[in-house]
Amino acid sequence: MSASTSDTMSEFLIHILALGPQQTQDGLEEAVRKVHEQASRQFTLAAFRSAFAQVAEQLGGTTAPFRLRPHLLMFASPDWPQYSREQSSALRAIKAGAEGRLGLGPTSGASGSTELPRIRSLDEYKAGKRKFEEDYVRYKELDVELADHTARFVELERRIQSASGAKAREDAEAALLHAFRAHKDTIEAKAMECRTLHVQLKRLKTAVNSFAEEHNRHVS
Numbered sequence: 001m002s003a004s005t006s007d008t009m010s011e012f013l014i015h016i017l018a019l020g021p022q023q024t025q026d027g028l029e030e031a032v033r034k035v036h037e038q039a040s041r042q043f044t045l046a047a048f049r050s051a052f053a054q055v056a057e058q059l060g061g062t063t064a065p066f067r068l069r070p071h072l073l074m075f076a077s078p079d080w081p082q083y084s085r086e087q088s089s090a091l092r093a094i095k096a097g098a099e100g101r102l103g104l105g106p107t108s109g110a111s112g113s114t115e116l117p118r119i120r121s122l123d124e125y126k127a128g129k130r131k132f133e134e135d136y137v138r139y140k141e142l143d144v145e146l147a148d149h150t151a152r153f154v155e156l157e158r159r160i161q162s163a164s165g166a167k168a169r170e171d172a173e174a175a176l177l178h179a180f181r182a183h184k185d186t187i188e189a190k191a192m193e194c195r196t197l198h199v200q201l202k203r204l205k206t207a208v209n210s211f212a213e214e215h216n217r218h219v220s
Helices: 002-019 025-039 045-055 070-075 085-101 120-162 166-219
Strands: none
Touching: 002 025, 002 045, 002 070, 025 045, 025 070, 045 120, 070 166
């Protein structure tokens, strides 16, 4: 299975789960198959299972629905070509709600303002580029840390699935619950910081590029 196949499957899973949880893994698999058919793309079960382990989570017991890992919502785009108009609108509302909870919505204060940073000079342009590079380093650090947490829970989930006997399964589920409770606050804080940086980096990049384009027009 190629990396590109796995990445493409992750994209499908992220965008489907971004709209809401799926009650069962089989139901999610069927939804992904259907969208692949609509997009005339090949579905492979191996790619689905690999991406599923990285993208979906099930918290609250084996009968709980599967949902998108929170820090992956940032990668879902309302402009995904497989979305209907209604689904695009639904995702915009979901992401707006998530940004509002992080203090990044239209009603937020100065630190979460929807206005782009103002860059009016070469010095501010250079400072903006430095700020972007510094924040991007932290953003990538958080991405790696969140991936490590994801891998930990995937391994614990694998132990549940492979447990032999009721006692072994019960112990594995207890270990997963303990790990979740121990790391929940840290994961949520890092996911929030990651999402905040994602939005800030996007705005800063737009402001820097806009200034560069305007500056180049005047000097050319």
